[in-house]
Amino acid sequence: MQExxxxxxxxxxxxxxxxxxxRNLVLEAAFKLHEHFDAETLYSHIRAANVSLATVxxxxxxxxxxGLIQLxxxxxxxxRFEHILGHPKHVHWICERCKQVAETxxxxxxxALDAEAKSIKFQIxxxxxxxxxxxxxxxxxEYEQD
Amino acid sequence: MQExxxxxxxxxxxxxxxxxxxRNLVLEAAFKLHEHFDAETLYSHIRAANVSLATVxxxxxxxxxxGLIQLxxxxxxxxRFEHILGHPKHVHWICERCKQVAETxxxxxxxALDAEAKSIKFQIxxxxxxxxxxxxxxxxxEYEQD
DNA sequence: GATCTTGGTGCAAATGATTCTCATTAAGGA
DNA sequence: TCCTTAATGAGAATCATTTGCACCAAGATC
Ligand SMILES: [Mn+2]
Ligand SMILES: [Mn+2]
Ligand SMILES: [Zn+2]
Ligand SMILES: [Zn+2]
Numbered sequence: 001m002q003e004x005x006x007x008x009x010x011x012x013x014x015x016x017x018x019x020x021x022x023r024n025l026v027l028e029a030a031f032k033l034h035e036h037f038d039a040e041t042l043y044s045h046i047r048a049a050n051v052s053l054a055t056v057x058x059x060x061x062x063x064x065x066x067g068l069i070q071l072x073x074x075x076x077x078x079x080r081f082e083h084i085l086g087h088p089k090h091v092h093w094i095c096e097r098c099k100q101v102a103e104t105x106x107x108x109x110x111x112a113l114d115a116e117a118k119s120i121k122f123q124i125x126x127x128x129x130x131x132x133x134x135x136x137x138x139x140x141x142e143y144e145q146d
Numbered sequence: 147m148q149e150x151x152x153x154x155x156x157x158x159x160x161x162x163x164x165x166x167x168x169r170n171l172v173l174e175a176a177f178k179l180h181e182h183f184d185a186e187t188l189y190s191h192i193r194a195a196n197v198s199l200a201t202v203x204x205x206x207x208x209x210x211x212x213g214l215i216q217l218x219x220x221x222x223x224x225x226r227f228e229h230i231l232g233h234p235k236h237v238h239w240i241c242e243r244c245k246q247v248a249e250t251x252x253x254x255x256x257x258a259l260d261a262e263a264k265s266i267k268f269q270i271x272x273x274x275x276x277x278x279x280x281x282x283x284x285x286x287x288e289y290e291q292d
Numbered sequence: 293g294a295t296c297t298t299g300g301t302g303c304a305a306a307t308g309a310t311t312c313t314c315a316t317t318a319a320g321g322a
Numbered sequence: 323t324c325c326t327t328a329a330t331g332a333g334a335a336t337c338a339t340t341t342g343c344a345c346c347a348a349g350a351t352c
Contacts, residue, residue: 116254
């Protein structure tokens with residue numbers, strides 16, 4: 001039994017919700033993927049098991065509330081998530097030109113954020129640090145174009 | 147003539163776009179408001195001048211590209227923006243319970259981010275740091291509830 | 293394990309923010 | 323002032339996400 005399964009079960013029990021076959025499939029799909037995913041992607045991985053897209057949409061916020069996944073970015077009009085467990089906090093560097101998303105460790109910023117949170121007495125749930133701009137390749141291209 | 151007007155005019159000229167009455171009204175509305183705003187809000191402030199909602203939506207990305215405004219948060223399904231000029235970079239502390247958004251200065255993090263950017267040769271455009279969780283009041287409430 | 297209560301599910305229709313189409317207008321360079 | 327062409331208003335179209343509803347299945351109880 002994986003840790004995320006335990007965590008989800010505990011979360012549901014504590015909320016008086018049921019652990020269903022469909023919810024479990026959504027969870028498993030989310031942890032099988034190791035990149036950002038949207039609802040449709042998750043759905044494509046489990047539709048064969050007769051899980052509806054609506055249920056995927058209904059389960060996603062549960063996983064977020066359980067602290068298992070989080071919204072990573074929103075691109076092309078769709079919300080893209082990523083699982084959290086086993087995936088250390090990171091910064092997203094989003095290239096506006098090629099749309100690629102790079103990640104770097106967040107630890108160098110963590111301390112400053114925690115201090116700030118403490119001073120305003122804010123209880124941190126999730127941290128999103130997304131930086132848009134030009135990746136190395138694309139800023140080189142820009143230069144050459146002029 | 148305000149600085150944002152100059153900046154917008156220059157941006158448009160450099161892109162070969164026209165400075166129209168409607169675009170100017172959108173710009174002015176965005177800088178008259180000093181909180182986060184969505185397209186509909188902007189629209190409500192200038193609809194009397196016969197500016198269409200479509201034009202508001204068309205102008206918003208121009209203002210973003212011009213570096214005059216940026217996406218602040220997405221809440222209740224709507225994109226909310228904020229103007230940048232005269233509004234130093236800041237972190238958003240978003241309470242999941244009361245939905246209030248507090249802001250703190252970003253300068254303590256700026257240095258670490260710049261160093262990181264330099265090392266991966268990423269040219270920073272905009273920085274979004276949004277932290278969700280519980281604000282002081284709401285975390286007190288949670289405690290009392292149990 | 294059978295029963296019961298209640299939330300969960302699939303499916304299809306609804307919603308709503310954002311985008312697009314198109315006929316008409318107006319920047320702004322010549 | 324004239325001309326070219328992008329921009330605009332109005333409304334229709336998109337499409338990710340949400341909902342309503344009739345049936346189903348967790349999981350608590352006995
Ligand atoms: Mn990520
Ligand atoms: Mn802000
Ligand atoms: Zn790139
Ligand atoms: Zn709060």
